[in-house]
Structure formats: C-alpha cells, structure tokens
Amino acid sequence: MNRKPTGPALKTWQFYSACIYHLTKSYLAKLYKKSPRQIERWASDPDTTESHQRNPVDRYETLLKKLMALGYTDVAIQTVARQTRLVGCGYPRAERMPKAEKKTIAEECLDDLPALATFHDALIAPKSTKEEVRHALDQVVVELQQNYTKWCSEHNENPDN
16 A cells, blocks of 8 residues: 655655655656665655655756756756656746847847757758757747847846736
C-alpha cells in the first residue's frame, strides 16, 4: 500500500511523496534504478526524518541556480520552459522583462531580424524538430520583449505592469 501524499507538493520531498502515492514506489525504483528505500528517503520530510536525502529535483534546482550565477540564464530558462510546456503551462514569464540592449527602439527592432530569420528557417527546414522551432520562437519572444522594455523606458512606463 502506498502512503498518502502529505499535501500539495510545495517542497521537493512532497513531490516525491505524491509520486510514491500516485505512481508507486516500485515504479519509481525502476525508473531511477534505485532501491525502494532510497525513494523513501527522497520523499521524507527533512525536518522530521534523519534518513532524508536530497532528491533529483533538489539537485536539478542546484544546477539551475549555478547556471544562473554563472550568467547562463538562457540555458536555465530554456530548460524550465521545456518542462512548463510539458505540463501544459506555456512559456514561463520572467519576473522582470528582459533589459533592452540597444540605444533606440529602431536599433532594437533591427536586432530582432536575426532571431526572426532563425525562427523562419526552423519553420521551413524539413528536418527541424518541434524543440528547435520552439527554441527559435522563444528567442524571438525575448527580442520582442526587449523592444517593449525599450518603448516603456522611453515613455516612462513600468514594463512589469
């Protein structure tokens, strides 16, 4: 019998607790090639269980934070974007709009063209994958968001509202 989840999966160990309940410990053990006891450790509350261990989601979050700290925000965002689309949540929106890099809106608009051309190339290339097309689209969206940020700065508007 699988244990009941401890509530909404707000913490990573609660996610694994819910996975044990809904998918079974044996399924997770086979998926990760780990013992059922290891799966239990990942799903244990670290505040009440001595045998708790960091789980793969904890480690994944560490990777994302490290990428961000080193300036590879684009890699982190693209990875998270793939997962948000997987669960039907669309493209994640950054807490703040991307900073405009050019001095004028006209320069920002010209800066869109390479990303737009790459997107169009991906659309018409016979061997493009969905991921490649989506990545190219995401790059166009970032460029357009920079245009919006620049427009807001020139009109004394807050881009985040």
